Amino acid sequence: MSSAGPVDVDLALVGGGGAASLTLAALDRHRVRGLRIAVVDPVRKRGQDRTWAFWGTPDDDLDPLLSARWDRVAVTTPAGSRLLDLAPLRYAMLRSAPVYARAAEAEQRLGATRIRSAVAALDDDGARVTVRAPDGTALLRARWVLDSRPRPPARAGRTSWLQHFRGWWLAASRPVFDPDRAVLMDFRTRQPRRGVSFGYVLPVSSRYALVEYTEFSPALCTGDGYDRALAGYRDLLGLDPATLTVREVENGVIPMTDGPFVSRPSPRVVRLGTAGGATRPSTGFTFSAMHRQADQVARALAAGRPPVPAPAYPRRHRWMDAVALRALDAGTVGGPDFFDRLFARNPAERVLRFLDGTTTVAEDLAVMGTTRLAPMMAATAGDATARLVARLRPAVPAPPVPPAVTDGGPAGVVSTRTDG
Template identity: 30%
Template sequence: MPNYDYIIIGAGAAGLLLADALGKDKFFASKSILVIDKDDKSKNDRTWCFWERGNGPFDDLIHKTWDNIYVGGQQLQKSTPIAPYTYKMLRGIDFYNHFLPKVKAYPNITWVQEEVTHIEEQENEVWVTTPSQTHTGKKVFSSLYDASIPLGQKEFPVLQQHFLGWFVKTEEPVFNPDEVTFMDFTIPQKGNTRFMYVLPISDTEALVEYTLFSEHLLEKTEYEEAIKNYIKEKYNNTQYTIVETEFGSIPMTCYPFHQHNTDHIFHIGVAGGWAKPSTGYTFYNTSQQVPKLVRHLKAGKPLSKFHQKSRFLFYDMLLLDILYENNHLGHDIFESMFKRRKASLILKFLENETNLWEELKIVTAPKPMPFIRALFKRLF
């Protein structure tokens, strides 16, 4: 059996960023590293968006940026700047085309395109099995997400941020390329938290996405009909061509995924709980977690001890408790926040960067009773 110091399972954002961080650091030059993924990463299978202040490490790969967002609802139609933040869009294919050749070029990294069928921890190593062979690793970093784990418990509610998006090209200029439609709740809510999300690349090109924060997925046709109706009503029934499609579902939960980490198996990305529970945003947090994990490894600390507690997890938990019990309240909560508070402050809060005084301003923006009930239920 081929033996490695480190095995990274999954070459998404978390896997490739970790592989690149290890590959370029001289500290790990003597370590043998295996990266396994079932795909060749040649398709534009996802779009990552995030906001940050000023310049960032991925700016050369960014497909489009915006300085303004729009939030719409029953009592709110608000276009607003988000300075000092910039909203950034990174296409999956551009990320893969940049990082995959870099990772494959490191002399101590081996790339294998196969599906992992089994992971088994032994006393001092881990067996990672694919259809063709079994590899052994002293430490395994896995991005394989097992939905049955959080769904098998009741203490922490599990919702999904699920979405279907169409990259469309219209015959007439209908989009505002200077502004992201961050959340448009003017669509029928049907007892859920549902909104449209629009990323305009030009005045005739955009990603139009139908997004829900809810417990269950929909039939594909329901997402598609919602997008059709939105384009018809919002953009005057303009004629368009669908260039690409994407679909995704991200778990929204405060379940402590880190409790499944051992000193030999460590979960990364969504599987490690790196998605922001209240929004589903994952990429930016992943880019922050990877350097911390690398420093942890260099310090020789046990993998099972890599975990940081945060008060923001409690805020996330209260919101998810509310949406799990009363999913229809989502639009009212988010509308109230954007109506009464600056967008830049809300984004700062959602990035876990606010102080206690700023957090008090945020949590007092929506109607208080749902949060008070959730707080008492969680405490008692």
Template identity: 30%
Template sequence: MNSSQIKHFDYIFTGTGLASLMTIYKMVLSGKFSDKSILLLDQDVKKTNDRTWCFWEKEESVWNSVISKKWDLALFANEDFNRSLAIKPYSYNKVSGIDFYNFVFEAISKQQNITFLNEKVTDINELETHVFVGTEENRYTCNCLFNSIYTKAFAERQNKYPVLQQHFVGWFVKTKEEVFNPEEVTFMDFSIEQKGNTRFMYVLPTSKTEALVEYTLFSEKLLPKEEYEKAIQLYLKKLGTENYEILEKEEGSIPMTCYPFWKKNTKRVLNIGTAGGWTKASTGYTFKNADKKSSDLVEFIQEKDFEMKSFHAKSKFWFYDLLLLDILYRHNELGRPIFSSLFRKGNPKLIFKFLDEETSFFEDVKVILKCPKIPFIKALFRVIFLSNKSN
């Protein structure tokens, strides 16, 4: 193919995950980009229910129509205590991947200026005046590129910043017995065996007999598939059921790291989503962070002569996340006591506000003081030493 046949776009999105689709949808909503040509490239056509997202919010958002279930109560449990958390004015919300994809792609399909192509990206090359993008089938150029294809080697081939995984297997089950409380999400149940890690069960009940039950770890290494599934079986038995049908399964591994992905941003290429460090490092939650960042990004690219490299701003919450990850990386078994001390007596509304990165410094201190002091003080000295060493 010669250069005259290479099609040019104003914007290209490589990868159409959560961050890309949120950004594109908000570009459409803004009405400010109808004169811009936009190309979306992904080897996946987004036609399957491949994941479940959850987030908490006070007010309704633009995603309200794709929320399939809301809860006002959240259960935290460990081997010693159960605490039912009244989280109002927040609600805990569930979004199924397929509902989100269908919602956004329906909006995109009505836009003459947006093209989606089911092609695998093989090459991204930034030149002085444009970005070149190669796929297995074609070649394209653009003025600005938004990349959400995650390169795990960036984080894993360095040792300055700890890297954990939030890894899980989930079963959507339908039981014969009524064992679930559809009014209460099980946020974290640490009553299961820890085996030297941070391990908990996570349950999203939609009726007394239906729920997504996930076995989740915050740790460095993944487990054999059968170990996750055995843990789910044991937990369902503990809840009082051995008679159930598995309707669907899901699994995933989300990187938990404070590695500064944004330093890979350049004049014309901006990394977004997990590839840009948009995942909340200490929890693995992505939906709310991506919602905020995508709104910021749509505002940012409306500015005249914007510089991609200047989009990211590091906050105090990056530092807090780094402290927790440092502890869990060195002593993974401390997850249960840390989260238990936080939720045993902590104000759930304040904790959720803190995890949303919306607290004042005074509120931060109130939350952090609930945690075990010695591990955090040690981590603080290590992180300060790391910062001084790198300056």
């Protein structure tokens, strides 16, 4: 910055994590040129600090960056295991290092300015947004701000859970993993008193895989609790700990709530990622919606339009998520049974597209018809009553975002390396 005052830009990305990295790459891919762009974040993201797992069709944008992909996945409940053919979709793993590296290259080609600072305020006067540091200093002024910093919903949800997890990157001394298939959900894990848990396995090779324990529940476990659950799941898989080395440990927390996330808090501020509603309330999956947001922003700017993406999920899906969360929270629907029925009574690709929010109304009705009718009807009535009560009472502030919140879905995680 010069002594004349804060720099003026056309577009400022506040936050430099996954959502911003995908957006920078999309701006470069769609050849958005001639815009003055700034990225504001106290650190520059690099290296393997998180992993995303998602499904979709082959994608020229992401395919060169993938660590692994699978056409078949297993879903296991205490009643048995089901091997699912995902065609025409596939399940994929993306680690953060290539995403950050590509974003850095895009940032350079775009001629973006990098400002290493935390941001305390975004003052929007309707024509420009002043981005301010914690001491009140104006860092820059922007025509548009894309804000991807984690934040709580605008008000507390009627149901507020967390998706929280720990994963071990395991290196085996001999071949023990099947690299041709992933374990999407394995519900043989010990179930919490209130909530649902499952394990999953994402193999990169026959000797290297991410093995993870995940809970959907209102409260976090202790560190020892996650380790015990992971050790138990490792034993369920029949893996000998004497033949395994933990190379990395991954931890994360993602909100699962029907509380509203405001995607456009002021005329020229647009939120992306979890803060912009990209997290699916009933599952915590985020990456696919975050990727869609980035592409929509870039396409809009390339066409000279405001960088405002479409809602991450249809309104009817947000309503269905609220009902499902309520039923799970009340315990009238069991998590393993809920997901088992979805995959047993629908084509796998329909279930996955439903979880991504891309199904049609007819497909949504088909999916709804495979759940247990009586408890879901009771949850629907309870949700309607709760909505009415909420309108009559003052809004309750949402709790703060947990410190380990991420912008990914299962395997959308914060990683702590243990091998240097």
